[in-house]
């Protein structure tokens with residue numbers, strides 16, 4: 001396999017780390033990658049949305065598999081663009097077609113799909129500016145808190161949860177009048193669900209599937225899940241409350257009907273389905289679909305997949321996933337994200353990072369926002385580096401990870417010290 005991974009975060013570094021266990025450095029490429037991925041393969045400059053450039057890079061390097069890390073190229077149709085090009089027919093694209101990517105790219109599409117295939121999710125209705133008054137009436141039918149979602153992508157800010165009817169009605173009007181541009185020309189209003197969340201990842205070749213390790217991410221900047229939302233401050237896997245009984249419900253009520261729906265709708269889908277779930281009483285509900293792996297969940301779950309990721313991806317490409325063995329390690333894993341001081345608000349870049357050698361059997365470091373400057377590694381983003389660890393129990397894992405975080409220093413370094421506090 002000669003594989004190009006597109007993206008530049010900790011997720012892509014972790015995917016590359018797992019793939020590099022089975023293929024040689026000269027067969028592994030990243031676009032654009034980061035300072036960490038450069039140690040595993042070849043970083044090639046470029047923009048993940050520049051499909052023509054990505055095609056040229058694939059041809060110039062005899063790439064046979066394209067692994068799409070982030071959602072934007074998928075929502076924009078990179079899968080379809082490759083399939084439509086005769087020169088690229090031999091390249092397997094890991095990810096759904098543009099229609100499949102609507103499961104993440106359009107909240108209205110995703111909710112309609114769930115309703116059609118009887119997949120448990122919050123009760124909802126979708127409104128446009130023409131139906132604003134009906135939207136306000138629907139809000140009255142619900143009770144606080146009110147959940148409003150811009151239909152399209154809004155840089156992670158499109159979900160607004162408000163405590164009073166007046167605020168919610170005003171927000172609905174603002175959104176429909178263009179608060180998030182075209183992304184909020186439709187707004188989904190849904191019932192608030194109260195429970196604890198987890199992330200379930202499914203790999204499918206369109207016919208069969210494997211359920212990968214379950215994880216839980218921590219999105220808020222502050223301890224005890226307080227403060228602003230971030231791209232993710234850490235993750236743990238497995239998730240104690242996602243036990244066998246719960247996972248049986250997830251499989252029967254969510255995974256199988258989702259795959260059945262994808263087949264019935266004739267959606268081409270060879271990639272990952274990320275189920276953002278909430279456990280209400282003892283039952284799973286879908287909060288959202290994503291069409292890629294999660295970040296930072298990937299930095300934890302890659303440590304727990306025992307089988308070869310290369311073999312799994314080949315199974316996806318050839319639609320023979322049912323013949324590939326899938327096994328998980330029986331230890332736990334966690335990842336702690338080190339972020340720039342000030343993040344997720346304004347922060348400085350270019351701080352020199354010093355790292356004592358800490359990669360070992362139990363601890364791996366994945367780069368996110370880093371760059372090389374004058375042969376030094378410097379911070380280049382809000383989320384800088386994640387430290388992933390494994391161990392027999394969650395306590396042991398977290399103690400291994402936290403011990404290792406002390407060995408990485410940069411000015412302004414911040415991280416959450418309470419991962420797993422709610423379990």
Ligand code: AMP
Pocket residue numbers: 122147156159190191192193194197276287288
């Ligand atoms: P999303 O951008 O769809 O991931 O939503 C962001 C966050 O909003 C989710 O992770 C949940 O914590 C919360 N959320 C979204 N929908 C609901 C809902 N119906 N009930 C309760 N919380 C929700």
Ligand code: GLY
Pocket residue numbers: 217231232290293294295296297
């Ligand atoms: N960790 C959540 C996400 O990747 O969207």
